[in-house]
Amino acid sequence: MTEALRSFKMATWLGWQIESNWTDPFLFGIYTIAKPVSGALILVVMYSIVAQGGPGNPLFPYMYVGNAFYIYVGSVLIGISWAIIGDREEYGTLKYIAAAPLLMAWYLLGRGMARTIIGTISAVVTLAIGVLFLQVPISPPAVDWPLLAVAMALGLSGLMVMGLLLAGVSFLIARHAGFIGEAIAGALYLFTGAIFPLEVLPAVLRPIGYALPVTYWLETIRRALLGASAAPTFAAWSDAQVAGALAVSTLVWCVISVTYFRYAEHRARALGLLDWQTQY
Amino acid sequence: MQTAVTNAPTRPPFKRRVNLFWRTVFARSYPRLIGMQREKSWLFFEIVLPFMVACSYVFVYKAIGAPHDYIGFVVLGGAMSAFWLNMLWLMASQLYWEKQSGNLPLYIAAPNSMMAILLGMALGGMAATCVRAAVIVLAGSLLFGVTYATANLLPALAVFLLAMVALYGLGMLFASVFLLFGREAWHTSNLLQEPVYLVSGFYFPIKSLPVWIAAVASIVPLTLGLDAMRQLLFAGSGAIGFLPVSIEIAILAVLSVAFLLASKWALDYLEMLARKEGRITERRR
Numbered sequence: 001m002t003e004a005l006r007s008f009k010m011a012t013w014l015g016w017q018i019e020s021n022w023t024d025p026f027l028f029g030i031y032t033i034a035k036p037v038s039g040a041l042i043l044v045v046m047y048s049i050v051a052q053g054g055p056g057n058p059l060f061p062y063m064y065v066g067n068a069f070y071i072y073v074g075s076v077l078i079g080i081s082w083a084i085i086g087d088r089e090e091y092g093t094l095k096y097i098a099a100a101p102l103l104m105a106w107y108l109l110g111r112g113m114a115r116t117i118i119g120t121i122s123a124v125v126t127l128a129i130g131v132l133f134l135q136v137p138i139s140p141p142a143v144d145w146p147l148l149a150v151a152m153a154l155g156l157s158g159l160m161v162m163g164l165l166l167a168g169v170s171f172l173i174a175r176h177a178g179f180i181g182e183a184i185a186g187a188l189y190l191f192t193g194a195i196f197p198l199e200v201l202p203a204v205l206r207p208i209g210y211a212l213p214v215t216y217w218l219e220t221i222r223r224a225l226l227g228a229s230a231a232p233t234f235a236a237w238s239d240a241q242v243a244g245a246l247a248v249s250t251l252v253w254c255v256i257s258v259t260y261f262r263y264a265e266h267r268a269r270a271l272g273l274l275d276w277q278t279q280y
Numbered sequence: 281m282q283t284a285v286t287n288a289p290t291r292p293p294f295k296r297r298v299n300l301f302w303r304t305v306f307a308r309s310y311p312r313l314i315g316m317q318r319e320k321s322w323l324f325f326e327i328v329l330p331f332m333v334a335c336s337y338v339f340v341y342k343a344i345g346a347p348h349d350y351i352g353f354v355v356l357g358g359a360m361s362a363f364w365l366n367m368l369w370l371m372a373s374q375l376y377w378e379k380q381s382g383n384l385p386l387y388i389a390a391p392n393s394m395m396a397i398l399l400g401m402a403l404g405g406m407a408a409t410c411v412r413a414a415v416i417v418l419a420g421s422l423l424f425g426v427t428y429a430t431a432n433l434l435p436a437l438a439v440f441l442l443a444m445v446a447l448y449g450l451g452m453l454f455a456s457v458f459l460l461f462g463r464e465a466w467h468t469s470n471l472l473q474e475p476v477y478l479v480s481g482f483y484f485p486i487k488s489l490p491v492w493i494a495a496v497a498s499i500v501p502l503t504l505g506l507d508a509m510r511q512l513l514f515a516g517s518g519a520i521g522f523l524p525v526s527i528e529i530a531i532l533a534v535l536s537v538a539f540l541l542a543s544k545w546a547l548d549y550l551e552m553l554a555r556k557e558g559r560i561t562e563r564r565r
Contacts, residue, residue: 022464031471038474042483043340049488051344059343090380174319183325186333195336196343277381278315 011110079115080163155217168264308400334358443505449539
């Protein structure tokens with residue numbers, strides 16, 4: 001455990017340096033908020049030009065809060081999975097990391113922490129814009145803080161183990177044009193009810209959403225912040241049931257991810273992929 | 281009487297330079313085409329997953345009861361986003377990546393044009409991008425029942441090609457600027473994704489934004505290209521057009537010429553500057 005914590009702590013520091021020391025704090029701040037705020041504003045414009053009542057539409061807070069916290073999904077998945085590609089092909093250090101006395105999985109989780117911190121800043125700023133300018137009804141005294149804390153702890157754990165799964169995939173594939181973490185996060189946008197209720201999806205696709213911890217995480221967050229969710233998806237479920245589903249699905253994904261990661265790491269070592277240079 | 285001796289290489293004949301240009305284009309696009317064959321996981325990560333992102337925006341419009349044309353707008357915008365990403369990641373920031381991996385000094389030392397290298401990168405990457413865009417348009421249209429004004433298909437194709445010339449001209453310009461960048465190149469490309477999706481109206485008509493934003497965003501060729509294509513391909517969507525199609529085409533033509541000329545000048549100038557400041561071989565900043 002001491003070795004795991006040491007690997008995690010060192011990687012967190014390294015990840016933060018890589019993410020933040022390329023520019024001055026002002027530009028870093030702009031970079032941190034411009035991308036997620038733009039993503040949220042795309043949805044705001046879509047609602048404003050089409051939906052009855054624009055931001056006053058009952059579905060708007062549902063969408064806005066889901067989208068704000070969804071920032072974490074991209075941040076964590078990219079942070080952990082890109083560390084493999086970046087260390088392998090940009091810095092050429094993956095083979096040294098593998099040879100060093102540290103635990104690879106904990107190292108990668110630490111590398112993902114920097115992006116998680118940046119994601120937190122982005123999510124808070126996006127939420128603040130929603131509350132201050134777009135009438136998103138979040139009132140601090142009315143927030144269910146214990147439920148929010150449980151949701152964040154379980155949800156971020158679930159995202160991190162999913163990131164580990166993607167890191168395993170990254171061990172075995174070439175560098176592609178985009179971030180695979182971003183591609184997966186984009187695809188999960190469809191299935192997790194982040195910006196529209198699952199009922200809008202064709203019935204055949206809904207079970208995918210029910211199998212993902214992110215779906216229950218976003219629902220728990222909405223309940224903690226807004227009091228109730230506008231979507232009918234989990235209307236019959238109590239808060240405890242939704243949080244329980246989040247815990248169980250996180251545990252299942254943890255087993256799947258760690259098993260696959262171990263297999264992929266072993267396979268990458270066996271195939272000599274730790275210093276692979278794609279160069280396409 | 282002494283004859284002046286110079287070490288400057290003599291300029292090869294025009295025909296040989298043209299030949300070298302196209303051979304360079306082919307040579308740089310070749311690894312990308314072969315890479316696609318060897319590493320097929322891109323089919324999933326670069327086509328299937330981005331298609332799902334476009335679907336997400338379609339379902340948002342379905343959830344809020346948008347008119348059916350808006351679903352077509354999203355499908356077209358989703359397809360065009362592939363070209364924006366291709367330009368950003370496989371062209372503009374690629375020289376930074378090549379610098380990091382040590383290829384850049386080889387490109388510069390070789391007797392070829394950097395524009396040919398960049399064009400080769402663009403064409404090699406475009407094969408995957410075209411497949412991605414085609415899948416989004418075809419699958420999106422079939423799944424969501426999007427119909428197009430087929431009478432305007434050819435003019436829309438012409439607008440698309442013009443927008444591509446301007447877009448890749450802009451990509452070459454970015455690439456030359458990124459030549460001087462370190463890790464800023466990477467972050468700048470990242471920063472130019474969602475904000476450009478927003479101001480260029482990838483998922484809604486650009487006319488929905490304030491005029492000044494739409495006007496500024498028109499510097500990105502896909503803004504006017506998308507708007508013109510939507511006006512041509514969706515019957516009755518002329519009312520949501522930002523400018524008349526003829527004016528948008530004229531502006532795109534001007535942008536194409538301007539970006540290509542500017543990129544040629546910038547590549548030459550910034551390559552010279554990068555040589556002088558020793559940034560060609562600079563790595564691991």
